[in-house]
Amino acid sequence: MSRMKFFCDDNRCIECFACSVACAEAHELPTGISRRKVITLFDGIEGKEVSTSIACMHCTDAPCEQVCPVDCFYIREDGIVLHDKEKCIGCGYCLYACPFGAPQFPRDGAFGAKGAMDKCTMCAGGPLETNSEKERHLYGQNRIAEGRVPMCAAVCSTNALLVGDAESVSTIYRKRVAGRGKGA
């Protein structure tokens, strides 16, 4: 079985934030939550500035899954890391474990208590019935079930954001590097 992976080609990322905005809009995310975020390193330094888009990286040995006290994470056969919002207690342990700061918490409880964790689903929904009203409400669109690529990659105008099984993502990137003779 192939494993689904995200890869952002920082030679192509033009820091347009389309992936971030499209994701938030498509999934109707609450205010303040951005599952995908564009970050820029060495901002303004000529020749060094580089931008990339990050979200949940759907790790093979996902640390969030290892630390969750209620065991609400599950990793699909295709490598997409998902979690159950109805089981989640909003303790924040997944956030402490994650190397990418992907898990986020809406402040929707009394006294500012953290709500259920929210993170990128690679547009693959959650454990509920596929494309059901409730799944859409809790996790956003399930584009993978419809055979479409995730929203962020779909709107990327420079095709910087690649998604798919690891093999084909790697093939595309290798072709690009060979073509431009640099950047690996």
Added chain:
Amino acid sequence: MKKYIVMFIAALCLASVAYAADSQIWGEMRIQNILGYGQEESWKLGPLFTMLQHKYFAWIFLGVLLGVPLVFFLHYKIVGPKVFPHSHNKHYAFNLFHRTVHQIAAVSFLVLLPTGFIIVFGDFFGGGTLVRMAKNLHGLFTIPFAIVVIPMALMWLKEALFNLEDVKWFMILGGYLSKEKQIINATQFNAGQKMWYWVAILGGITMILSGAFMFFLDFKMEMLHNITGLSQIDLLRVAAILHNVMGFAVVALFITHVYMSMFAIKGAVHSIITGYVEEEEVKILHNAWYKKLKDQGKF
């Protein structure tokens, strides 16, 4: 009127967006947070926390939860409790203030501990509503404890300072290992109680602070960042590790405290309920204090 309400709500929404964008975890600080994970120069707290939480914390908690009561069960069966006559002479040692402060702390602990365990063994309880409720109660009952912890620290501080007699107490573990009633030369609090005092007070404050860090996530502590050089997410990892490790000590000593007052010394719990301590109990277990009270003519 309606216009103002709309404006107010709009201002609130914008403020929350600004707050979220300014977040130390998801905003500009994100790059530092990512670099902090397992990089050469970092403390590697991300992998450390993941390893501890994944493999050890729950098992150690289970060990403490079963091991400590098991030891005391064996103690009760083999050595047995100390029984003192509670019929005659008594001394009023704990006034209403002492008792109220102690009882508020006691009730908080009686909620904080079980709810903490429900969170630790959340997968056993299946997650969802029950565990979420436990998590919220765990946070709410921190408030009464946080209110009384400083007064409690101050009211017993003088009695809880260690002295040379405590070394002797530790050598024979307070005489609790023998069936006969040895005279122990302790002051108002013996070394065991002092140990619990310091774990409850210092450990308690550590638990409150690390818990608050974990609850609020986005607290701004420039000073801590500057001193430690840690990013926000690494401070949260430190808080989570501290909260768990300190938890072992607090749980172990809390169980000891309850066992001593309820079972090991029969009826000792009444002294913090009524405020009166019993003469023979004080004479044998807290002889130095007994002599002092006797000199003052309080028995």
